[in-house]
Amino acid sequence: MPEAGTLTLPAPAKLNRMLHITGRRDDGYHALQTLFQFLDHGDTLTLAPRADGEIRLDATLPGVTSDDNLILRAARRLQAITGTHHGAHITLDKRLPMGGGLGGGSSDAATTLLGLNRLWKLDLPLASLASLGLELGADVPVFVRGHAAWGEGIGERLTPVALDTPWFVVVHPGVGISTASVFGAPELTRDTPPITMARALQGGVASWRNDCEPTVRALYPEVASALDWLGTRAPSMLTGTGACIFARLEREEDADALLAEIPERWQAFKAPGRNRSPLHDALDRRAP
Template identity: 85%
Template structure:
């Protein structure tokens, strides 16, 4: 790859199609069982090679200190592990809301790892990149691996799955939800009996739920209002710890019609479900 080449890559959103909390571990983290699926919608990152070894980021993320930005943390971690002298100028075009449960920051980090691995000609295997991703956050590995998955542990033990791929309408009710706050809430369900992946898949979407949803409803009335409104129109659920909620529609025109009804000031978008990450599709197209 020529040094001057610029890579522009997607950082797709994810949905938790189901999320069970089956216990609390000795280290304080919660043991989960979940189904991850990607969306054909997300952020975009552009990577330009620098010969001076420096890493720079252009991004307008209110309230996120530079040192805490997952894109920069991922880039510096990859540079340190690989020993490369290369640098990069990274531009983040942010579309996914922060604190929305769509995995935006984790997806940005994963795209950074895979993008710079390609830009810098490092050829690190996917397993190594996923391990680096886990150092940055529990959701990063699923974005690195790039396939819809059954997740266990804190979400890092992944088994690829094939899920239905309907259209989704996603609503962000204009507030952020604190993930630590939800997991610390005394009323959170933490004792859902474990199930097998086969049983979860056999039950299908109509049987899936999110154990965080009742707690988020209680603590965030605006999310509860959005859930009630959307639930009257299509099968709906919270993703992650929120604040985003999603409805499953069979056809794009159904999603378009529902999108037109969304009341202000809520923000919303429609997107198809994807079992293979758009990031990996984009990298494959670049390689061909």
């Protein structure tokens, strides 16, 4: 059993159900249009109070220094802007692959912000936490806000939407993808004409695509192989810049059947889509 005052909270994965790149900004970031949706699957964080003001993290993330760790950065930034003297001991159960396009690090940061806001009794509104999250990464605000969304700008301008909530099978082909290599590739599509949110939603699943997919296919043959294999069995797409790809299934038994076929060289899991983040559901259940 957790100690009194501890919080154990999910840090769910996200999918980009579609991703268009509409331009490149003067600051080097790419202008995007995307549909974010959560999965009922992800990492788990346990946050326990410390009276000494220290922030401690139990986690081993290969290649990630303390200065780059989004959990530590989120906790320390929250301390700094509020002036709180509280500390925390944070334990991370990492289930999502790093660099998979599922938003794992951003989700961990958002769960840290919302969890410590509750644990430390800071009572900051979601808007303030989302603004703080944007300092950490473009994907953090959608996890803070906690609702499926149409995203524009660099993904930080969010409008809540209601998407279909089928089952998904997510496959990680076992390769690491450099986001910088994808966004820096000369052949990347950067001029997709902007569309309205209404048009994107009216077009539906059949019209959705990821502009990063052709570039990732060319740079990472194993991802291309997985996309080809999965695409013969169900409608499939890359999420973010990958490496994870996902297939959409109507029923859980269909997801189970597909999982049973996945080649052993790839990792895979199933999960239902969610329009409301499992993090927010968990916080509601722990409402003071």
